[in-house]
């Protein structure tokens with residue numbers, strides 16, 4: 001069983017350093033907000049729900065560290081921390097959701113002391129609830145997975161991407177726990193290999209059959225009849241698209257072409273129904289993530305690289321979205337949180 005991904009010990013936030021897996025198990029200890037922001041930017045902690053937890057803990061950390069200077073200075077420090085955390089990664093909506101949830105919780109506090117206690121309680125609650133939410137997603141999603149299914153997944157939407165259990169991998173874990181025999185094809189997920197390094201590690205630790213393939217093999221394996229369904233997580237679900245790790249869209253297109261169900265598993269905190277695809281910023285990361293491999297340059301000097309971290313899959317390619325409240329089906333008119341249809 002995978003240990004928790006991110007947790008609080010007193011006035012420090014601990015997280016498993018995901019950049020070092022699967023070969024090293026190291027813990028990063030963040031005793032200030034700057035270090036937590038760095039951990040988010042470096043992907044030491046990553047995955048939408050885990051970013052929600054990190055955002056909440058970041059605000060709580062700022063509150064704990066600024067309890068002395070008086071109310072105005074306290075509020076200024078917490079606001080600055082929230083802004084810094086929010087600026088680390090733009091695509092996963094859960095990051096801002098976690099930050100805003102703790103800010104909202106403290107907004108009614110009468111004293112700085114109360115605000116600190118409330119911030120810590122709320123951030124702990126976000127972390128605690130995340131596992132429960134993932135287990136409910138898993139229970140709903142497991143019903144969609146037939147016994148014997150060969151499931152393709154992309155990136156890592158597992159325990160490591162959440163506080164525990166996982167969303168897409170939560171569905172797979174819950175199906176396995178229910179006694180279904182499953183095998184998973186994990187796309188390696190270029191360029192940072194979250195599928196090869198993290199998904200394969202998690203599933204192997206749990207004794208669930210897994211193989212790793214290059215991302216570019218997925219479509220052909222569908223054609224050969226080796227994939228029964230696709231299950232992925234999400235970083236943001238707008239009223240028209242699912243944002244997830246770059247490469248997800250090509251799997252959705254291929255799945256549709258081969259008549260294979262394409263499922264998305266995500267908590268309600270990932271929904272952003274008031275926005276459309278065009279209004280979302282897709283994070284573009286350093287060119288070096290694709291131009292340098294194993295310390296060696298793989299792209300000629302001076303050649304431009306476009307390193308988009310996410311893509312958007314139109315909702316009409318999504319067979320169903322599994323949430324903690326149940327399974328949503330097209331045409332997705334009743335999207336959670338949407339004020340108007």
Ligand SMILES: CSC[C@@H](O)[C@@H](O)C(=O)COP(=O)(O)O
Pocket residue numbers: 043046047048049092154155156157158161162166167168194232233234235244245246309
């Ligand atoms: C349950 S996690 C869902 C997504 O956050 C996951 O699939 C993903 O794309 C993560 O991207 P990452 O860049 O590793 O943070």
